[in-house]
Amino acid sequence: MRYDYWGKTFLDGDWHHLGHHCLDVAAVAERLLDANPVWAARMADLAPMPTGHVRSLVLFLAACHDLGKFHPGFQRLTSLGEKLGHRRGGYAHHHTEYGLALWEKIWPWDYLDLPDEYSLKPLLTAAFCHHGSPCDTCDLGHSAFSVEADAEAFVREVAARFLCESYEQFREVELEPLSWFTAGLIILADWIGSNEHWFKPVSKWDCFEAYWPVAQGRAADAVDALGLVGAHATDSCEFADLLPHLKGCAPSHMQQAVLDLPEPIGPEMFIIEDLTGGGKTEAALLAAHRSMRFGLASGLYVGLPTMATANAMYERLAQGYRALFDQDIFLALAHGGTFLNETYMSGLCARQGADNDEGGAVSAHWLADSRKKALLAACGVGTIDQALLGVLGAKHQSLRLLGLCRSVLVVDEVHSYDVYTGELLANLLRFHAAMGGSAVLLSATMTSELRRTLAEAWRNGRALAGKNVPEPEQDADPFSVSFPLMTRLTDEKGESIPVATRRTLNVAVESVYDESGMFDALRRAFKAGACACWIRNTVVDVLEAARLLVEEHGLPADRVLVFHSRFTGADRADIEREVLRVFGKESVASDRAEKILIASQVVEQSLDLDFDVLLSDLAPMELMIQRAGRCHRHERSRPVGYETAVMRVLMPEPADDAPGDWYGTMFEKGQYVYPRPAVLWRTARILCSKGAVVLPRDARELVEGCYGDGVLCAPHSMDGREMDAFGKQCADKAVACFGSLDFSGGYSLEDSPWGDDVAAPTRLGEPSHGLRLLRVEDDGVRLWSDDGRGASMDNCVRSEVRVPVRLLSSAHAPQSCASDVSSLMESMPDKGEWCVCLPLCEISPGVWSGSGKDARGVTRTVRYDQRCGLVVD
Incomplete structure (x- = not known):
């Protein structure tokens, strides 16, 4: 080369040659593929060329990723540039843009047998735009002329090492699927290859042959130390070995159904519908282990609707997740308040203090220092939002997709998302299926429409991968569909498998038409030494009920607990722990007695809580079923008079001639949380008619009766509000479609919205x-x-x-x-x-x-x- 070029500088004034840094990144990419057979398989499946060809092309582009740093403008960002002989050039554009422009200028069509530049565009964008989002080319300026020869010489040298002798010509569209994977791989490789702990500065450029073995050794040390080597499942497929925290328990029917499945030969999606508390999570873990054992995945990520539910799931998995793997695996927690979780933080500190596990500590802390990297962990729990950012134009979204594509994606409470987030989830399933991943979706209250939507999203994703997945067979009458049910989709077949259950839910429902009746019920529970919970639909209603219970109904303030979303992170974590201690599975009678919890929706899903009697504001049927599942959830002795499970529901009377503002007259603020009065009226009417929530017997009738075809006809006075709500749902779905990425479009600026995490919301609520x-x-x-x-x-x-x-x-x-x-x-x-x-x-x-x-x-x-x-x- 005519000049020396710096690629990385250090605080002590030392510097690392640009050529060396580029080779570091290529070596890391190579090591990541060698150490992760699942990633290597995903890359091969996404490419329209032989495995050896795509591997050589991706490593070549990784070695060229910082081509833009040859530009004199970049070199002169520090005084070092002038010392190295770069005396001209302004830095008008980012070096990623200069990279694309410089490649176009020196396009090596005359000496490299590559597909033409237009066809390669998706991969060139993925390689050069490695700072988190696609960019466009720019004007190089006159000063670039002085470095073009050196840039071309470097490209020639790495091409001679990496590229095959010839490549077929491809259309641009054929490389677009591969661009998502390539973008994530090079971002990750660049992050690791820029770490001075493993990649010490070497400023004197020699030649490729001299430095490449050095880069490979450093890359191996770094990737292994960071725990980015593909995880392996244990060989055992015995229930007791895989779920040691259930020692002595027999598998549920759903869990046994997963254990009895034949050997998988490709990506699968499961939809598991079973009762609340029926062991769906453990069934999902068994399904994930099955995929890992047969080499179709090397990890799992469990996505949940809220931080509270993610924390609860983390506590559950922490008891025995290691039994799924044949090595010590770090359990990552991915959401906005990870460091508020004491179990998680104590686990990190324990790893840091373990003298015999220095590598494990380094890996854990590196994965834990960013939510973007948490999805790279072999085993992770978090909010589904962290995964959804992978299909939005958020910075480094491709890194999230890279982490997910080697894992089994488990999504709990899939029924709980609104239309906007639900559409994003469907797109995530399309991406995940197209990239060859497997998924397990869990729900206790799924409508037939939602089941079809999720299955269709998966089938569309596999179609993008060139596979034609058959539709699952199921009863045409949604009221007759079996429950519990396992829906399984593979590239060969789609099937709906009815599953028996030993568990039942039988909670009597009592309608209460004014708040005084609710306060009477809480007073009676307190006097009987029972514990009770009233789930209210807004924070304002929670606070008012708690105030009245103490000030006007005479209950001691220290016996009334309040739990909602408007606490500071630290206080909410403390309250959540206290609620689980007092009302959780391991709670004791002395702690539970005379305790009343007034809570918002934070308690209705995934938190393992058990109350002697449950009170609830009227909400849509699927949520009422979830809430009923918190009443008499576990076998234990109950206070006298509370031996039978009862849920008292505050509601306006569901009369045939109810007015349009029927719900809003009682729930002034709640009507904006649940804006579909007809659904709420049908929920109230069915609950009054049935007089109980009995599952699995009435599972389909309860849910489909509120949402499906041939449902009860609500009063026409509600039609206007229903149409308004329907219109908003259509608008929200359109916003989700417009704001999310298109897999078939590839990693590109064209027709895709790009911004940062703040500008790419996973929830569409009020600001x-x-x-x-x-x-x-x-x-x-x-x-x-x-x-x-x-x-x-x-x-x-x-x-x-x-x-x-x-x-x-x-x-x-x-x-x-x-x-x-x-x-x-x-x-x-x-x-x-x-x-x-x-x-x-x-x-x-x-x-x-x-x-x-x-x-x-x-x-x-x-x-x-x-x-x-x-x-x-």
């Missing part, structure tokens, strides 16, 4: 933001949650509560502490830019108050305490 609470004390201002590390990012997030922007859009800092507030915000890692920092002063023991303005500019008073959470007056 909200984090409210970061600050305590104003005599000795200064500090974060609400301060563990002694001051304004660390952990403490910042632990001190936040999420609120709608309409409630509070700005905060007021009293003049007496304004300077201290500014100083504290300046010390925060994010400077408080992405949240609202709200100073609070203690107005009575444990009660803090502050003020701000809502979206209309009206001044609002805010109160916060650790028992009731945030209240905006």
Whole structure:
């Protein structure tokens, strides 16, 4: 080369040659493929060429990924560039754009037998645009002329090492599927290859043959230390070996049905429908282990609807997930509050302190330091949002897809998502199926329409991979479809498998037509020494019920627990642990007695809670079934008078001539949470008619009776509101379709929306933001949650509560502490830019108050305490 080129610089002034860095990244990509047979198989299946050809092409492009750094403008970003002889050039564009432009300039068509540039475009974009999202080419400028010869010489040298003698010509569309995988692989390889711990600076360029073995050795050390070697399943397929936490238990019928399945020969999707508490999760783990044992996957990711449900699942899996693997595997937790989970954090600390497992500690901490990397773990639990970002134009989405495509995707509570998120989930299934992954979907209350939608999404994904998956056979009458049910789709067949069950749910339903009846029921439960829960549909209703129960009905405040979403991260984690301790599976009678929980929807799914009597506001039928499953969930002795499971439901009377605002007259705020009055009317009518939730006997009738064809005819007065709700659902679905990526379009700027994680929402609710609470004390201002590390990012997030922007859009800092507030915000890692920092002063023991303005500019008073959470007056 005519000049030296720096690729990485270091704080001590040393630097790493650009050519060496490019080879480091290629060596890491090679090691990732060698160490992960499933990834290698995915890449081969996505390519329209022989395995050896696609591997050589991808490694060649990995070695060329930073071609744009040859540009003089980049080289002169530091004073080092001038010392190396680069005296001209401005940096008008990012080096990724320069890479595309430089490739076009020196396009090696005359000496490399590659597909033409237009056909290669998807892979070129994947390789050169390795900073998280596609980019476009740019004008190189005149200064690039001085480096073109060196750039071309480097391309020639790596081409001689990597490329095959000849390649067939392909159409652009044939390489688009491979571009998603290639983009993720090169991003990951670049992240690892840029780590100075393993890749020490070597500034003097020699030649490919001299440095390549060095790069390969470093790459092997790095990939192995970071735990990115493909995980292997244990050889055992015995129930007791795979699920040791169920030692002594016989497999449920659904679990046995999974164990009895024939050997898989390709990607599969399961839809498992079974009762709440029926062992669906364990059945999914058995299905995932089966895929891993036969080499079709090398990990699993369990996605759940909320952080609370993800935390609960993490606790469950932590008991025995290691039994699925033949090596020590780190269990990752992926959501916005991972460090609030004590079990997770203590596990990380334990690995860090284990002297005999230095590699495991390095791997765990590297995977845990970013939610984007958490999906690369061999075993992970988190919110489904972390996976959904893979099909949105969010930065580094291809890295998420890369992690998922080697894992079995398990999605719990698939019935719980709205139309927008449900459409994103369907697109995720299309992507996952097209990339060769397997999936297991779990639900206790699925409609036939949702089952068809999810199955169709999977079939479409396999069609993108060139496979024609048959439709599963099932009864034409949705009311007659078996329950429990396993739906299984493979490339060869689609089948619906009826499954028996030993478990039943029989909860009597009592209709209550005014709130006084609910408070009477709670008082009676308290006096009888029972524990009870009232699930309310809004936070405002939760707080009001808790206040009235203490102030007007005389229950002791320390016996009334409140649980909803408007607590700071730290306080919510504490409350969640306390709720599980008092009402969970292992709770004891002395803790449960005379305890009343007033909660929002945070308790209705996946949290293993058990109450002597359950109260609920009226909600759609699938949620009422979920809530009923929290009543008498476990076998235990009950207080006198509470031997039978009963759910009392607060509802307006479902009369034939009910008015259009039938639901809203009783639930003024709840009508905006559940805006379909006809569905709610049918739910109330069926519950009143049945007088009980009896499963599995009535499973289909309860759900299909509210949503399916031939349902009860609701009063016509509700038609207008139903049409409004239907219109909004159509609009939300259109937004999801427009905002999500198209697999067939490849990794490209064209026709795809790209932004960051904030601009790519996985939920389409009303705008909200984090409210970061600050305590104003005599000795200064500090974060609400301060563990002694001051304004660390952990403490910042632990001190936040999420609120709608309409409630509070700005905060007021009293003049007496304004300077201290500014100083504290300046010390925060994010400077408080992405949240609202709200100073609070203690107005009575444990009660803090502050003020701000809502979206209309009206001044609002805010109160916060650790028992009731945030209240905006």
